[in-house]
Amino acid sequence: MFSRMPMLLCALFFGLSGCRQDYSLSPPADSEKVSVTVKLPKELALRSLQVMYRSASCKRASRGASGQPLEEDGFHSIDMPLERQGQSDLYQASLPVNGGGACSWHLSNVVFGVTYGMPTFFGERVTWGAGGGVLVKFDRNRSMRGSGSPVVVDGDLTIRKDYYPWLHERFLGGYAKTISLAREGDIFLEYQALQARQVYFEPMFHSDFLVKSEGVKVKSERNYITFTYPDGSVVSDRRSQPDFLKLQTLRTGRARECFSIIRYYKCPDRRPQLLPEWLPDPDKPGFGRYFIADEWGNELPRYHYRLLGKSGQSFQGRTDPSGRTQPLPDSAHPPLEVQFPERKW
Structure with a gap:
């Protein structure tokens, strides 16, 4: 697969090393591998696995905010499939750490994740929204996505997170109805795992706890998104996404503090x-x-x-x-x- 990958556009490197350089990937047979595994719930579908390799040898020309010329490590991005393991719910890809080639490519980061499998289950005009993404960095270079503040992990990486279906109607700027995955924090989970050779992601999807929301119809400082939670409660505050800890509490019957690592010491029935x-x-x-x-x-x-x-x-x-x-x-x-x-x- 890697031997057939296309070369980077020569224009990215023109003026630094010329257009005769071979930018293709050619991983050696004995390269270490990083395995990425996703345990997929039946209601969800896989995002494509986006892989970025970096090279300190083949530089990339760019310009800064003031137009000044800049030089940074070259990059080579590819999409790879996560292949199902037999008849199981596990999907996996194996990525060479050493990308080889004349540029001595090395694995820099990956982006993958899950989406809702059939948005039209909620209506013909319903489309996919957001949530369910994962970014893992294997070096300290800038990544394709993310906020730049990853969770730093030693060794291999195991991710198990709760997700809830979130159906939202937007009215301003054109009508749209989307189904997203509500979770704690930002849209993307972001990690830096410099030594990881195994990355395992298990999204725990709670399909019976649907949260709905309606966007504002008239723009005003006093108008907010209205959320309707699985228990029938309606909340309209400054939130732009569902109250994740409220969803956790409704599902488990436990206090909010039990789901916060910072406030866990206040959980009345904590189980460290x-x-x-x-x-x-x-x-x-x-x-x-x-x-x-x-x-x-x-x-x-x-x-x-x-x-x-x-x-x-x-x-x-x-x-x-x-x-x-x-x-x-x-x-x-x-x-x-x-x-x-x-x-x-």
């Missing part, structure tokens, strides 16, 4: 856990760390813990912004007991 994987500390031989997470596997930053190591020694502290414990001696692994106090001892 020490993830079992022991992570040796590369900077401190003989030491390692654990991740502390909520019941869904989301790492909890600045969360208090106390554990009893196999030697009988007690260790206590607070996780770092990534949800990791402080460096612990090897004698703390595996722990005999783990506690999560409400306040620091």
